[in-house]
Amino acid sequence: MVTNCLNCSTRVEEVWSWRGLFYREPQFLCNGCEKRLEKIEGVRCKGCSRSLETLPSNLVKEEICLDCHRWELDPGWKGILHKNDSLYHYNDFLKEYLARYKYRGDYALAKAFSHTIKSYLTKMDYDHIIPIPLSDERLYERGFNQSTALLEESEVRPSHILTRLHSEKQSKKTRAERLRQVQVFQLVGCDVKDKTILLFDDIYTTGTTLRQAAKLLKEAGADEVSSLTLARG
Template sequence: MKGSHCLICNEEIEAILSWNTLFGKEEKEPKICGECNENFERITGEVCEICGRPFAFLKAEYRVENLCFDCKRWEEDVHWSGSLDQNRALYRYTDFAKDVMAKFKFRGDYVLAEVFAEGLCQALQSFQYDYIVPIPLSEERLHERGFNQAEALITTAGFKPTNMLSRVHTEKQSKKSRSERIDLQQVFKFDTDQNLNSKTILLIDDIYTTGSTLRHAAKILKENGAAKVYSFTLAR
């Protein structure tokens, strides 16, 4: 039996004979090979209560009870305290994950959304929400990339995105220092007539770095009535 090809490394995926295939039941074909799958480091164990950072890779001095030091600083800032209720992520942002994300985001490889669809689908079942909202790109970024990677992740995983925010064009986040990201003026506009009173929103983005982007989005959603704002990212 011949398998399909891995969407990441393009190596042939060996077809595995199972009881389901013997009895003629269809099984989903894997999108990536076993080696690439193992190269993703899933986040497990104890994590920061807010941002989902794994404590196993954090020095003790950067942890304060159930929070990492970064989240403690965000929560001590009156402007940002309570803006984002919780973030969770699938994978650690390792070199391998970084390379795959770069292909997905910057080289326009839309099909890579399929790599994450099953993991995203399973993970989102543990969230309760009214709307699932992709972090938007500015028109310039959308033109550069050809698609919004957050929206691609949502639709490929079988969910329906609700666009509520638009983005003011700014310099790329990746070019900014941590303090510049934190001190940014609001980068989003609330772009819908929907009533968010007492609603719970789940934001989707590809990577959690400083948490600035997600907190900007969460803050404006709460200013427009949202009761809770959670977020989910592929990598942390």
């Protein structure tokens, strides 16, 4: 079977293997584009998955990065997000790829990560997996929720039990502003008491959005809230 790379349109020929005789995994990227994706490996922050191998020692505190250390020093945020796992470095290739996917409406690009996400989730225990919702404004602009689409292409059924109240970008705010902002999410139609929750988003940047959602869920009685993101910015 021959397909075209979702990124560069190069012909991708299916590689047969003994495993493939029983189960064939479709190839959505050519070898060249696949190699440009950098999986996060080696020593990483236990809080947010940031690679620690290139960080100066003064930015690492007890096996976590300084940013996560600061979150845990704040009584209002300590323990709110159990941990975040990220799959890839947010390098230039992935940045451009996700820009095409999110802002130019190229929904099919989500297929490239379907096998990786599906395989990773088989190793995780959770009662609900919740994609971070977009505001109505952002959803109208893009036409789809990028996080929901990534899960659906991975044959994962998400729980849509959070809604977003507004869409102001966290990256535009100072750290102090992010820490004291009002809640941006609302919980609808589900009892999460004593449940293990996994949040899902495309990119972990400051961690504020995920922690806002986690705080709401913890206040509603969730036992533990973690997150999985495609990339660590």
